[in-house]
Amino acid sequence: MFLNRNNSYLRTVVLNKYADIQAKISDSGLKVTHQRTVILEAVHNMNSHPSVEQIYDYVKESCPSISLGTVYKTAETFVEKGLIAKVSTHEGHMRYDPKLDNHGHIYCTNTAEIVDYYDEELNEVIINFFKKKKVSNLKIKNITLQINGDKIDPDKEISIK
Amino acid sequence: MFLNRNNSYLRTVVLNKYADIQAKISDSGLKVTHQRTVILEAVHNMNSHPSVEQIYDYVKESCPSISLGTVYKTAETFVEKGLIAKVSTHEGHMRYDPKLDNHGHIYCTNTAEIVDYYDEELNEVIINFFKKKKVSNLKIKNITLQINGDKIDPDKEISIK
DNA sequence: GTATGTGCAAAATTTTTGCATGTCT
DNA sequence: AGACATGCAAAAATTTTGCACATAC
Numbered sequence: 001m002f003l004n005r006n007n008s009y010l011r012t013v014v015l016n017k018y019a020d021i022q023a024k025i026s027d028s029g030l031k032v033t034h035q036r037t038v039i040l041e042a043v044h045n046m047n048s049h050p051s052v053e054q055i056y057d058y059v060k061e062s063c064p065s066i067s068l069g070t071v072y073k074t075a076e077t078f079v080e081k082g083l084i085a086k087v088s089t090h091e092g093h094m095r096y097d098p099k100l101d102n103h104g105h106i107y108c109t110n111t112a113e114i115v116d117y118y119d120e121e122l123n124e125v126i127i128n129f130f131k132k133k134k135v136s137n138l139k140i141k142n143i144t145l146q147i148n149g150d151k152i153d154p155d156k157e158i159s160i161k
Numbered sequence: 162m163f164l165n166r167n168n169s170y171l172r173t174v175v176l177n178k179y180a181d182i183q184a185k186i187s188d189s190g191l192k193v194t195h196q197r198t199v200i201l202e203a204v205h206n207m208n209s210h211p212s213v214e215q216i217y218d219y220v221k222e223s224c225p226s227i228s229l230g231t232v233y234k235t236a237e238t239f240v241e242k243g244l245i246a247k248v249s250t251h252e253g254h255m256r257y258d259p260k261l262d263n264h265g266h267i268y269c270t271n272t273a274e275i276v277d278y279y280d281e282e283l284n285e286v287i288i289n290f291f292k293k294k295k296v297s298n299l300k301i302k303n304i305t306l307q308i309n310g311d312k313i314d315p316d317k318e319i320s321i322k
Numbered sequence: 323g324t325a326t327g328t329g330c331a332a333a334a335t336t337t338t339t340g341c342a343t344g345t346c347t
Numbered sequence: 348a349g350a351c352a353t354g355c356a357a358a359a360a361t362t363t364t365g366c367a368c369a370t371a372c
Contacts, residue, residue: 031370031371033370066328070327142308142310330365336362
């Protein structure tokens with residue numbers, strides 16, 4: 001990969017990402033605003049299932065005049081439009097997730113970290129279970145599987161192997 | 162079953178239940194108070210995964226001077242001692258559950274109802290999954306599986322068959 | 323130009339806290 | 348008696364709301 005003096009490769013990638021984000025907002029039927037763009041970008045880039053407050057702190061860098069109320073409203077709007085998902089922790093705190101495919105969460109009670117885990121086999125087992133059993137009188141929106149626990153060594157990461 | 166004039170059978174059952182509740186509190190190492198007794202009784206009797214506010218309204222009947230702060234503190238104390246479990250809804254609201262065995266929850270987004278479901282096979286699949294896969298650097302406290310959706314007919318009940 | 327979105331500040335809601343008083347063991 | 352629990356009211360934290368102004372389309 002070659003970069004010219006203006007680092008135009010990097011610039012292009014960044015601009016493309018920005019454009020991608022804007023396309024997603026537009027495709028969902030929402031007007032594209034700077035606030036919405038930086039908020040959706042934040043949820044994607046932060047990589048930490050952020051809370052509203054954390055999104056707010058992050059986006060203030062690129063949009064200092066943004067208000068907390070806007071972040072609350074925008075995050076919920078994005079959930080309604082299916083652009084992001086919300087995840088409630090074991091403690092009942094709301095966090096946001098840019099990943100929309102089926103996956104589970106590991107939640108650490110002492111550090112408040114959320115770690116994704118993916119397992120196709122487990123997904124299938126759960127989906128098959130609900131196909132087989134039939135839930136009556138309910139239109140299923142989503143299924144959440146969460147493992148809650150305490151991190152043993154705070155300096156190491158949590159993972160499933 | 163025979164009842165005498167004073168309905169002593171019913172009285173005995175009620176007293177026994179009350180005594181059972183008190184034994185649970187005492188066994189957990191907590192002092193037995195009237196407030197704790199009626200709160201734990203409420204979570205068991207309400208049969209609806211109540212919120213703190215709902216517990217508060219319920220226990221005021223038998224304990225009018227109780228304060229909301231006490232219900233907040235007591236519910237968390239019971240969770241710490243393993244007498245009840247807490248369940249966070251998809252919207253991030255805290256609810257309490259007297260059932261401590263492995264089971265899933267169906268959560269209805271429009272009525273805020275929580276319905277239990279039990280399936281031994283699914284429990285085993287999930288438990289085996291985490292045995293097999295090994296979660297590293299985490300002391301697992303509990304695993305929650307929740308199906309979130311909207312009730313179709315508000316007059317009928319939700320169930321898994 | 324019109325509909326929609328944003329910022330701001332106030333209000334509503336939910337939860338926690340400190341402390342004097344009360345109660346269990 | 349001593350440790351612990353409760354009630355109360357204030358404070359803190361979280362989330363929602365109304366409305367004037369700004370912006371996207």
